[in-house]
Amino acid sequence: MYVISLDLGTSGFRSQLIDLEKNETVKTVITMGHPLPGGNVMDHLDFAINTGADVAHGLIVETVKEILKRFYVKPETIVRIAVCGNPIQLSLFQDIEIRDLAYAGENKQAALGVKDVKRDARVFPAKDIFKGNFEMENCEIIVPPAIKHEIGADALAMMLETDFINETEPCLVTDYGTNAEMALKIGERIITASAAAGPAIEGQGIDCGMLAGPGAISDVNIEGDYWRLTVLDKALHGGKGPLIDPITGKIIDNGDLVPKGITGTGVISTMALAIKQGMIRKLPSLPGGKLILGEGIVITDKDVEEVGKAIGAIRAAHMTLLIESGLKYEDLKYAYMSGATGTYVDAEKARHIGSVPGFVPGIIQFGNTSIGLARKIAIDKSKLEDVIAIAKKIQADHLMMATSETFKDIYLCELATWQQGMPREMYTEMLDMYGITAFPQDTEKVNIEKRVYRDIDDVGYKGLDIVKDIGIILEGVVEKCILCHKCENECPEEAVVIVEKDGKRLANIDSQHCLGTSCRRCVTICPEQTMNHSILKIKGKKIN
Secondary structure: OEEEEEEEOOOOEEEEEEEOOOOEEEEEEEEOOOOOOOOOHHHHHHHHHHHOHHHHHHHHHHHHHHHHHOOOOOHHHEEEEEEEEOHHHHHHHHOOOOHHHHOOOHHHHHHHOOOOOOOOOEEEEHHHOOOOOOOOOOOEEEEOOOOEOOEOHHHHHHHHOOOHHHOOOOEEEEEOOOOEEEEEEEOOEEEEEEEOOOHHHHOOOOOOEOOOOOOEEEEEEEEOOEEEEEEEOOOOOEEEEEEEOOOOOOEEEOOOOOOOEEOHHHHHHHHHHHHHOOOOOOOOOOHHHEEEEEOOEEEEHHHHHHHHHHHHHHHHHHHHHHHHHOOOHHHOOEEEEEHHHHHHOOHHHHHHHOOOOOOOOEEEEOOOHHHHHHHHHHHOOOHHHHHHHHHHHOOEEEOOHHHOHHHHHHHHHHHHHHHHOOOHHHHHHHHHHOOOOOOOOOOOOOEEEEOOOOOOOOOOOOOEEEEOOOOEEEEEEOOOOOOOOHHHHHOOOOOEEEEEEOOEEEEEEEOOOOOHHHOOHHHHHOOOOOOOHHHOEEEEEOOO
């Protein structure tokens, strides 16, 4: 008999098959993208609201089905699936109300008939979700509780799977992703928040970027006069990549692994080294406008700006948490880092560039805490009761960055730094103007403890399987289409195709590669204004 742990992440899904009798991981399957159009959780929510929650639910379920098929076990041998993720992903997966997550105002929710939405722990039959070609009559699905409607199981996981929840000194935990979840613990008080860091933090939104997977550059280090790339192998271990001159792109030594792209952690490392070596004299300008890390792997000034937006949002949120809580900067003792970025990033470079407070004396790196919590519950169902009890005990305050003037002020300073090269002295003057105490200098020495060396520490004896192309096509009738194909040519991801069938003109959109709300170029370029994402329905899988 088998159980499955499933993490519904904003940038992709990760799942593990576990032999229940042996308590042994058999296999890990991950996707290299999310089935919903868009690059962040707000894009996904917008798609679900405007196109339909039923369509969003269908896309997620079809993708999970594809993951389950990749385990190559009979459906009847799967007895339990434990699922973690943020409230939006979990709500869409379960096909429950999401409008309360989209509209914060009580009057708006009342007008929509939305009230008293609860996201308590759930245990229900898998057949309620999976129908058709993947029936699981004897399987149950377990969803951990949210603490509050905006603080979901993923945030709970980062608190429980690290030492954070038991720490007696002031500490900060962050699950780094497109929507960076974070929490600050001061005594028994826990304050939570999130920062819409955007896709660059996980390598997306970068022209040569990719999620953490085989062939991804995860780190860059100085070796002599050149840079040695660290590249992830098939088991997601960092291995020896090429030795390269980043200015010319000349390969000095091929190393053992060939890079295919770069993760967010690799970009952070690249930025940190370029600044440290004086290659970047004023942000965001690179020497010659680019750094070359391999064939087709080029970091541009535009990429620096995208990374700056992400790191700036996270840093502004961290500092806002400290300021709004009343905690003195120097009283923060530990920073916990989780998620793929929290795992693979060089913590020394991360604090130098601002994605973790540079003045904190202790940094502890963990892996994928969301799939870790799901695994524990999948193996031992009774663990759910412990999680529920802890969730009830956590009296978390939630700080909304969208309405925080402190966050807005700090983020403006961050953007000015990354996009206009504002010097530190002026940054401090700006903070003083806003009535914010200047941030401390980075400490010379910090104690860094790395608990794991890949975000999923045990991929199983059958290894890692990657669903590179989810392959679900969305289709909608475009009645006024004049076959100008401007939408196809404008799409940066080549996700749009116009076809004619039975006298109708149809827009076919690859759901995984469509950038959704973050783009909409196909909508704005259409001369007849006939392209509209709200008309889309699931057509099916594309034929490769």
